[in-house]
Amino acid sequence: MELGVVGKPNVGKSTFFAAATLAPVQIANYPFTTIDANRGVAYVRKRCPHLELGHPCKPKNAPCNGGTRLIPVELLDVAGLVPNAHEGRGLGNKFLDDLRQANAFVHVIDATGGTDFEGNPVALGTHDPLADVQFLEDELAHWIAGILSRNWDKEARRADLEEAPSEKIVTARLTGLGFTEMQVHSAVRDSPLDPKMARWTSDDLFRLARTLQRRGKPMILAANKADLASREALQSLSKATGYLMVPTSAEYELALRRAASAGLIDYAPGGSSFEIMRPEKLTAAQEKGLEKIRVFLQERGSTGVQACIEEAVFKLLDLIVVYPVEDEHHWTDKSGNVLPDAFLVPRGSTALDVAFKVHTDLGNHFIRAINARTKMVVGRDHPVQDGDVIKIVAKV
Ligand SMILES: Nc1nc2c(ncn2[C@@H]2O[C@H](COP(=O)(O)OP(=O)(O)O)[C@@H](O)[C@H]2O)c(=O)[nH]1
Ligand SMILES: [Mg+2]
Structure with missing residues (x-):
């Protein structure tokens, strides 16, 4: 997830x-840090199912902070995109290429x-x-269209001769941009396009790129x-x-997290308040700064940073969280770790999808799954629900 x-x-x-x-600070020993200059790990929060069990979990991939499970999400900080980045302005293409897997x-926006x-x-x-929203959409669509149209005429003529399906050609051209086959197929299907690919105009390719960008990115x-x-002002912007x-x-948010990691305040990201722990360590300017932030939090509920990441993951991408275990009674893995992993999967994912997410072998040898809460056996096509604790039974 990126x-x-x-x-x-x-x-x-x-x-x-x-x-x-x-x-x-409580989870500072966990690698929620910068991977390199512009790639880092943030997280989304969920209530940890260990609270139902009544004893603590032993997480491997997603730490638990007092009952709040922190599920990692990669963030990529891309240098600023300026208008006409797709033509290489301001190192535009390199930055666009960094976004392929997002x-x-x-x-x-400011x-x-x-x-x-x-x-x-x-x-x-x-x-x-x-205007920035429009410009960024245009840049992204131009970038995709650029990749799509490279030597288009030649390949389109050949593909037409071979009667190759256009979805296949488009999918092949966009490999590596992180679109799913389904996204490409539906975008091609929903675009008014000539059956002969050689007749597609550059406008056609641009429109297709825009549809793909909106759905796939x-x-x-x-x-x-x-x-x-x-x-x-923010409300009317949101409406518009x-x-x-x-x-x-x-x-x-940065000021709060820095103060928290320095031990000056107690603050849980996403929270609507904080507590000053070391008043004697604060300079007058810091104290004044924190008071301003306190008023902002009271008025607006939070700084919005954590909320924005969670809306991206849970609303925009509509992902849910599942907890695979090997022992459906104790909710543990082979080594006895309670609720070791938390995975983000698209809503509608099946038990089989979850098996593949854990391990290809588990997917390939899938027999059935067991909902660890209800102990009900479920088949491969059973859609999992948000928060499910699930055991996968596979042929060994
Ligand atoms: N007032 C205010 N300034 C901000 C905020 N976020 C960033 N800035 C300031 O905006 C400027 C640009 O920030 P930066 O993160 O470098 O922007 P980037 O070029 O988009 O990466 C810096 O002076 C920041 O301190 C914010 O939420 N509020
Ligand atoms: Mg920057």
């Missing part, structure tokens, strides 16, 4: 990334309208953030710098975009 943090320069992408990937994008297209600061309210908006924007949008203050 989310690409995208947007033009100076909107707060790196601040968002730094905040989201800074682990709370399942979805968090598009960070909700205050205080940054122009190139990332230069301008008077607040003088740049329309909606969905986007949530982080309306950032919300600390400088009024609630009313037609996208899922979460107001964020990446700057406040």
